[in-house]
Amino acid sequence: MLSVYSAAEVRRGAFVMGAFGRVVGLAMAGVAAGTLVQPAVARANEVAATAGASAAGTMSLPSLVAYVRGGDIYVSKGGSEKRLTSGGDQARPRWAPDGKQIAYLKGGLLWVMRADGSGQRRLTTRPAAGPSWSPDGKWIAFSSLSCSGGPGVYRIAVKAKAQPEVLFPRDCRGEDLPAEPAPVTSRAGSLSERLAADDAVAWSPDGKQVAFRGGSCESVYDACLSVGTVATGGEQTVAAYGGGSLQNRGFAVVPSWRQDGKKLAWTAYQEGETQAQNEPVHLVEYDTTTRAKRTVGGAGDREMAYVDKARAVATGQNAGGSWVMVVGLSDGTRKPFRSGSQPSVQPVR
Structure with a gap:
């Protein structure tokens, strides 16, 4: 069980975000804004995929990695790759626990498909962000505008035609769902502003x-x-920025659990009181028992997903564009895997 940070504990080490994040988030609710590819970036990534393909070498992973390039979803274990979607406007693929389906965003809405790209179907008309499957595969959680006017967390049944149910904020449970804003599928600004x-x-x-x-x-x-408890709706803070005596600004986004639940990783950024306290986009790994934090990967790495206890995949810079990198969690090694971003690892059964 995670513990709530006291103000003193947060001042000593919690990573947290500035006021701009909440304002931007409300305007962009329901979208994986961090790495949606702009047209020019998409073209650059396609060039990087061709020109730098040899950089991936013959690396092989134990299961498929889903990732996004040029607004479409691909899968690969290393070497060859398979394209699952076409037409662009896709984001945030997430594997089902049994490895047989993928949840993803299309046009800012929640969709699912089989692992081979067939059977694509839309689950919601409500704008969604960053989906995640329940361990039993029956539900998908996603973020969208809540009754409070800020981002909230919903869940929706995968098999049946159903309406989304509110998980967080707890006070929105049982309330009428807010009107559905128009989905937003592209973002301007720097990488940190989008993330x-x-x-x-x-x-x-x-x-x-x-x-x-x-x-x-x-x-x-x-x-x-x-980190919210599904059964009760209670919440615990694991990272914070600005306010509460914190003289900084930044963010902690795109969380990812290790398979045993003992580690939680996220993408972070910080602007401190002095230039020496600034921390560009980076990855944080958090021990859910000791609450200790450490930086993993390299500068600019983001969107981490665990392969196992020793390795993870993350988005980083390589060959002039965004690449999925294999990161050694103990030795700090970084090896290019495939051109793309937003990786998700197929569970090994």
Whole structure:
């Protein structure tokens, strides 16, 4: 069980976000804004994929990795790759626990498809951000506008035609769902500005908790990352920025659990009181027992997903564009895998 940070603990080491994050997030609710590819970037990535393909070498992983390039979803274990979608406008693929389906965003809405790209179907008309499967595969959690006017977390049944149900904020449970805003599928601004409003969520491996950006902690801090308990609706703060005596600004977004639930990773950014306290986009790994944090990967790495206890995949820079990198969690090694971003690892059964 994660513990709530005291103000003193947060001052000593919590990563947290500035006031701009919440404002941008409300305007961009329901979208994985962090890495949606702009047309020019998409073309550059396609060039990088061709010109730098040899950089991936013959690396092989134990299961497929889904990732996005040029607005479409691909899968690969290393060497060859398969394109699952066409037409662009796709984002945030997430594997089902049994490895047989993928949830993803299309046009800012939640869709699912089989692992081979067939059977594509839309689940919601409500704009969505960063989906995550429940461990039993029956539900998908996603972020969208809540009754409070900020981002909230919903779940929707995968098999049946159903309406989304509110998980967080707890006070929105049982309330009428707010009107559906128009989905937004592209973003301007720097990488850190786009990432700041990314509302991707992550369901814990035991099914009891969901990690998400924002939450009730935003009544104290300018921006924060929360872990909410599904059964009760209670929330705990694991990262925070600005407010509450914190003289900084930044964000903690795109959470990801290790398969055993003992580690939680996220993408972070910080502007401190002095230039020496600034921390560009980077990856943080958090021990859910000791609450210790450490930086993993390299500068600019983001959107981490665990392969196993020793390795992860993350988006980083390589060959002049965004690449999925294989990151050694103990030795800090970084090896290029495929051109693309937003990786998700197929569970090994």
